[in-house]
Amino acid sequence: MSEFLQQLLNGISMGAIYALIALGYTMVYGVLRFINFAHSDVFMVGSFVAFYVAPRLGSGSIAGGMSILCVAMAASALLGVVIEKLAYKPLRGRSTLTVLITAIGVSLLLQNVGQKLFGADPKAFPPIFPARTFHFGTVVVNSTQLVTLATTLVLLVALHLVVHHTRVGTAMRAVSFNATASSLVGIDNNRIISFTFALGSALAGAGGVLYALNYPSIDPLMGTLPGLKAFVAAVLGGIGNLAGAALGGLVIGLVETFVSGTRLSTYRDAIAFGILIAILLFRPAGLLGKARVEKV
Amino acid sequence: MHFPKSQLWLALALVVAGVVSAFSGRIDAYFLDVALGAGINIVLAVSLNLINGFTGQFSLGHAGFMAVGAYTSAMLTTTFAAKLLPLVGGQTWILFPVALLAGGLVAAVAGIAVGAPSLRLKGDYLAIVTLGFGEIIKVVLQNIDALGAARGLYGVPSYTTVFWVFGLAAVTVYVVWALVNSTYGRGFLAVADDEIAAESMGLDTTRYKVTAFVVGAFFAGLAGGLYAHLKGYINPTGFDFNKSIEIVVIVILGGMGRHVGVVAAAILLSVLMEQLRRFGDYRMILYSLLLIVLMLARPQGLFAWRARRKAA
Numbered sequence: 001m002s003e004f005l006q007q008l009l010n011g012i013s014m015g016a017i018y019a020l021i022a023l024g025y026t027m028v029y030g031v032l033r034f035i036n037f038a039h040s041d042v043f044m045v046g047s048f049v050a051f052y053v054a055p056r057l058g059s060g061s062i063a064g065g066m067s068i069l070c071v072a073m074a075a076s077a078l079l080g081v082v083i084e085k086l087a088y089k090p091l092r093g094r095s096t097l098t099v100l101i102t103a104i105g106v107s108l109l110l111q112n113v114g115q116k117l118f119g120a121d122p123k124a125f126p127p128i129f130p131a132r133t134f135h136f137g138t139v140v141v142n143s144t145q146l147v148t149l150a151t152t153l154v155l156l157v158a159l160h161l162v163v164h165h166t167r168v169g170t171a172m173r174a175v176s177f178n179a180t181a182s183s184l185v186g187i188d189n190n191r192i193i194s195f196t197f198a199l200g201s202a203l204a205g206a207g208g209v210l211y212a213l214n215y216p217s218i219d220p221l222m223g224t225l226p227g228l229k230a231f232v233a234a235v236l237g238g239i240g241n242l243a244g245a246a247l248g249g250l251v252i253g254l255v256e257t258f259v260s261g262t263r264l265s266t267y268r269d270a271i272a273f274g275i276l277i278a279i280l281l282f283r284p285a286g287l288l289g290k291a292r293v294e295k296v
Numbered sequence: 297m298h299f300p301k302s303q304l305w306l307a308l309a310l311v312v313a314g315v316v317s318a319f320s321g322r323i324d325a326y327f328l329d330v331a332l333g334a335g336i337n338i339v340l341a342v343s344l345n346l347i348n349g350f351t352g353q354f355s356l357g358h359a360g361f362m363a364v365g366a367y368t369s370a371m372l373t374t375t376f377a378a379k380l381l382p383l384v385g386g387q388t389w390i391l392f393p394v395a396l397l398a399g400g401l402v403a404a405v406a407g408i409a410v411g412a413p414s415l416r417l418k419g420d421y422l423a424i425v426t427l428g429f430g431e432i433i434k435v436v437l438q439n440i441d442a443l444g445a446a447r448g449l450y451g452v453p454s455y456t457t458v459f460w461v462f463g464l465a466a467v468t469v470y471v472v473w474a475l476v477n478s479t480y481g482r483g484f485l486a487v488a489d490d491e492i493a494a495e496s497m498g499l500d501t502t503r504y505k506v507t508a509f510v511v512g513a514f515f516a517g518l519a520g521g522l523y524a525h526l527k528g529y530i531n532p533t534g535f536d537f538n539k540s541i542e543i544v545v546i547v548i549l550g551g552m553g554r555h556v557g558v559v560a561a562a563i564l565l566s567v568l569m570e571q572l573r574r575f576g577d578y579r580m581i582l583y584s585l586l587l588i589v590l591m592l593a594r595p596q597g598l599f600a601w602r603a604r605r606k607a608a
Contacts, residue, residue, distance in 0.1 A: 273428030
């Protein structure tokens with residue numbers, strides 16, 4: 001039983017990170033209807049920014065850790081906006097495929113520039129938050145997991161407030177619902193799209209820092225696999241649906257953690273895709289998504 | 297009407313491949329290596345063009361089928377060679393095409409397994425599912441000890457020659473060309489142009505999509521076999537997502553649904569990737585920048601001078 005609880009906790013904290021990344025995919029898909037392949041590399045950059053600013057901002061204290069996290073999120077948000085302006089905006093209105101290939105190009109660019117700038121070899125990520133372990137009966141909770149869960153929770157609540165209780169959030173939902181109609185009622189779609197990228201990328205940056213805290217070895221190619229799985233999470237929850245992305249991330253994180261504990265552990269990386277295929281075959285709109293009827 | 301002429305072209309290409317093959321010992325080894333790599337890329341790109349270009353489905357898992365073909369044929373010429381060789385009188389030139397064919401067929405079966413359920417999906421979803429299948433194939437290969445697991449398969453005999461590569465490239469181009477220009481093959485174009493209209497005209501669109509997928513997977517399997525017997529060593533990570541992307545990039549640069557353009561792009565990109573090597577670490581940075589700039593400047597492909605019938 002205690003092992004189950006322990007695994008449950010590990011799974012939830014892994015799922016929280018997937019959820020943060022998945023939100024970025026789902027938001028961008030909501031407004032632009034394409035898979036932002038570069039998102040997973042923004043996640044990578046987030047963790048590297050944290051790695052480089054950590055010595056200056058003083059890691060090891062809660063305030064220091066928070067400030068490092070904020071800097072990483074801000075840098076990621078900036079990167080996301082720059083990518084959108086330079087690579088995606090000129091392609092507005094072109095076929096999805098063109099944008100998709102461009103996104104793959106941007107992803108490759110970030111990975112390879114990363115290998116040049118940061119070096120291709122893995123780096124040890126410092127413990128930027130104070131390390132403690134707490135014992136609840138036989139279940140061990142370490143501060144990394146607490147930080148992961150608390151940060152994710154705060155960010156999810158903040159995102160919910162922004163999307164549902166601010167003007168810009170309302171505009172985001174409008175663009176996502178119908179981009180033509182939203183521009184007709186006076187919404188500056190481009191500004192909203194930039195804002196969406198900033199928001200999604202900031203969450204990816206936070207995800208990158210939390211991931212690096214849990215798996216303290218970072219390298220420029222680290223984003224690919226968590227990125228793909230987070231995308232799966234977004235589809236699982238119903239792409240374009242924020243609550244769905246969070247739920248999908250949690251499911252993927254939990255399933256993966258529990259599979260890791262069994263004999264199938266070497267198939268861990270294939271599980272997420274197996275779930276994806278199953279969900280698309282039986283419920284293509286995702287867990288929380290609504291099936292849309294195609295009008296001819 | 298065009299058939300006799302195109303078959304002549306195919307025969308000519310095979311003869312030329314055979315003749316060049318006979319003299320391949322005199323060709324510079326490095327040049328030969330690049331040329332054979334380009335030839336394999338032609339097979340891959342032309343077969344993917346049937347799926348992505350002519351039928352308008354977006355597959356991101358072509359390298360997965362290539363892996364299936366590579367492993368199947370390599371197993372037949374290594375582990376099972378002792379049993380199979382006596383059956384063909386010890387002749388490796390018979391064993392090799394049999395192994396290639398087996399690789400293609402197993403890849404085609406994998407194509408049915410992947411395509412039949414997932415081709416009900418559209419666009420991005422299909423892309424992600426095929427990507428997922430590609431990754432699953434990779435992970436499964438990494439876990440099968442008999443196939444060398446993550447270490448890969450060593451000591452695959454180098455049977456791949458100029459004749460096999462360019463002969464099969466010619467066959468691939470011919471088959472895809474003849475297929476889309478046949479009465480039956482118009483259906484592929486119809487599915488790409490407007491799926492709903494095609495369906496209301498009574499076309500079984502899913503069947504067309506699966507057919508394109510299976511034919512594409514078959515040739516990708518052949519290409520995998522050629523690749524394995526060219527390099528002499530294969531491992532699962534050689535067939536990952538990046539390889540699939542490379543093939544997609546060739547098809548897009550060549551212009552989706554164009555015959556000559558895609559072949560030209562396959563050669564161009566293969567040569568370019570070699571030329572970029574002189575820039576060392578900056579190679580992949582330049583490659584990705586080139587990709588982005590091309591998408592911004594010429595999304596219709598490099599070789600799209602004439603407009604295709606369909607405004608993609």
